[in-house]
Amino acid sequence: MNSIWKRLLSLGEKSPTEQDRGVSAALVTALVDGVEVPPPFAVRRFSALPSLSYSAAEPDTGVPAERDFGSHVDQTNYSVIVAERVVVKWLTPPATMPHPAPEMLAHLAGAGFQDTAPPYAALTRVDGAGERLLALVTGYLPGARDGWEWCADEAEAGRTAFADALGRLAADLHLALSTFPPPSIAATAPAVTTDFGPAERAEGALAEALTLTDGEDGEWLAGRAGALRAELAPLAGPIATPLIRIHGDLHVGQILRWTGGYAVIDFDGNPTVTEAAPYQPAARDVAQLATSLEHVAQVAIKRRGTPPRQALGWAGEARELLLSAYRDRLAERGRPDLLDGSLLRPFEIEQECRELVYAARHLPRWRYAPMGVLRARYPEETP
Structure with a gap:
């Protein structure tokens, strides 16, 4: 058995960490070389991996270099860059299959959607607990910056031109995802329901937010x-x-800006929403993307010292440009029916409630952002 599979077996129930140097590079090398994958492991390939061969100016040590993203990057899982070409994202802990990411990446690759990190492969393991997703292997995007960073720069500077590109990207994503097999014949059909109870879920999010938000913010809410x-x-x-x-x-935060433009990442689903229906109105995604611009404005106010009126004005302008570009792109492709604008506002309110629940349960310091958005939408003089 190839040493990489022995090393992975030795990890048992654990996922690789920064202490397991070389595991990611060895995995990518095995995949590039077409090494046979022994049980209990399995690999699902989406597209061909790039060559790891060195240029004439580079020394060939026989082992691709690897590095992690560093502690400054806020990530739930552990990602490693191999040879400055490939990223291996180890899920911590491994996720039970079926998992949304492999089928989403496979579909987007087949649909020709280009505005994401190139999807290469998914590594799974089958044991007594069933099949679990260990890692996702995708392309590395040079110069990539997290959306919470580059977008806060835009807010601080008052620039909104980026919103047009984001609107088109979101529309292209939905156009590609709209060609997924319908729920009745999808591979995940047993776990899918078209009766996803949007009103009940939204009411539940509001009830949780009211229960978990304390102090002055709780009274205001x-x-x-x-x-x-x-x-x-x-x-x-x-x-x-x-x-x-x-x-x-x-x-x-899921939109990277890199040397080639913008790319949407992370198709793992929402970790804070249990049993979310995979098939929903496109307005759900659009509402979350639009309201995240308002969160960026709050970040700019709190962390960059941007004047509130300037930041809120920026968010409003960016939001309108985003929505206009999104609608225009759908119309160009003959699918304006994908967006029901009447659902945006309620989904946005639900999203702010979910942000408050997330803050209460996982990241208390984040509460200022959704509260800032809600306070701006409901001024003090209109309780």
């Missing part, structure tokens, strides 16, 4: 519970727009 609940009302009616496979956690 409780005072506007009626107004927030009224905003969610459109979700109780019939949903006429098509239900498509969505990203599920689409915000600016």
